[in-house]
Amino acid sequence: MITKANTGDVVERIRQFNATRDPERLALKYRAIADNPFSFLRGTCHLFYEDFPSSDFLKNAPAGWLCGDMHLENFGTYKGDNRLTYFDLNDFDEAILAPAHWDLSRFLVSIVVAAESIKVNPSEAVALCHNFLDTYAATLARGEARWIERTTATGMVRSLLGELRKRPRATLLDSRTDIRNGKRRLRIDGKKALAVEAADREKITAFMEHFAGTQNHPEFFKVLDVARRIAGTGSLGIERYVILVRGRGGSAGNFLLDFKYEPASALAPYVRIQQPSWANEAQRVVSIQKRVEAVPPAFLSAETIGERSYVLRELHPSQDRVALEQWNGKIKRLQGVIQTMGQVVAWAHIRAGGRQGSASADEWVAFGSDSKAWRPVLMDYAQTYAQQVLKDWQTFRADYKARK
DSSP: OOOGGGGSOHHHHHHHHTTTSOHHHHHHHHHHHHHOHHHHHHHOHHHHHHSOOOOHHHHOSOEEEEOSSOOTTSEEEEEBTTSOEEEEEOOOTTOEEEEHHHHHHHHHHHHHHTTTTTTOOHHHHHHHHHHHHHHHHHHHHHTOOOOEETTTOOHHHHHHHHHHHHSOHHHHHHHHEEEETTEEEEOOOSSSEEOOOHHHHHHHHHHHHHHHTTSSOGGGGOEEEEEEEOOOSTTTTSOEEEEEEOTTSSGGGOEEEEEEEOOOOTTTTTOOSOOOOOSSHHHHHHHHHHHHSSSOBTTOEEEEETTEEEEEEEOOOGGGSOOGGGSTTOHHHHHHHHHHHHHHHHHHHHHTTTSTTOOOHHHHHHHHHTGGGTHHHHHHHHHHHHHHHHHHHHHHHHHHHHHO
C-alpha cells in the first residue's frame, strides 16, 4: 500500500521540503525529528501525503474540512474569543478540503507510532485506535455538533481545562519574559524565543501600528518587544514571531501574540477536490479554523505584509496539550482522552458540513453509521504505514548522527 515516493532518498526529500527555512530554527527541527519516531511523524507531514496510496477506497470518503495534520498532539486547550476555555483541534496550517480518510488515517498512524512515547504496548495502541474509531463513528451517526468545555469535559481533559482556567496570564508572561527597568521584555533563551534582526523588528512593529489603527482599542496593540518564536515541530524554521504588546496596561496586563507566515498546505499537490479561491494562505487557515472549531481563539485573523500572509492569534502555552504519557498506568484515563478526540473530530466534520463542497450533515451521519465498511482498511493502513515511518526515521536518524 506504499507508493513509489518511498523508493526515493527520504533524507533528501526532507531537506528539499525544508530548504527555504530559517537555518537556526531548522537545526532545532532536525534535532527534534531525529529524536524519536513520533516527533519524526509530526515533523514530516509532507512525507505522509507524498506516500499516501492511490487506492480509490482510501480516497472514497466524504469530503470534509480537515486540519490536514491530525495527530495526538494537535489537540489542546485554549481561550476562545469569548474568554472561555475549550478543548479542540488546534493546528490548521495544513487545513484543506479533502476526503475524511486522509485525516483519520494520519491520526491512527500517530497512535501506533507514538505507542512507545506514551508508554503503551502495540496491542494497547491498536485498541486505542478502535476506541477512537468507535467514538468517532457513533458521534457522527448522532448527527449533532457539540463542543468540549470545562463543565462537559471528563478525566485528563477536564483537569487540563481546570488548570488553564485557574492559571493567570501573568504566569505565562513570567515564563516568557523578564522585567528590566520596570518594563517587560521577551526572554531570548534559545528554547522559546530567538533574537530578531532589526529589519524584522521594524517590519513587525510597523505592521502592528497599522493593525492597531483598525481596532477599537489601538493602544492595546502597542508593541513592546518582538522575537523569533520557537514552537511546534513541523513548522519550525518558518517565519514566526512572538509579539509582546501593551494589552490592558501595566506589566501584568501585557499580552503575547503569535504571528506566523503561512505557506501552502502540504496536502495541496495531492488533493483532487476543487478548492475555494482563498485570498491567500493565511485566509485559508483562518477561514477553515473558524468553521471547524466551535469557538475560535482570541485575536485570530489573517493578515498580510507585502505579498506574504500571516496568521495572528493570542499565544497559548505548549503545556495546554494533554500530557498523554502521564496516564499513570490507568488505561481508562488514556482511553477517555482518545474518545474525547474522536468526538471533537466528528463534531468538526458535522459543524463544517455543507460549506463550499464539504459533505452534508446527512452524508456524515451515513458515513458514521456504515463504519464497518471502511474502518478495517484504515486500521490495516495505520499499522502498515507506521512501520514505514519507523524505517524512515531510522534512516534520517542515522544520517543526522553522521553529520554531527
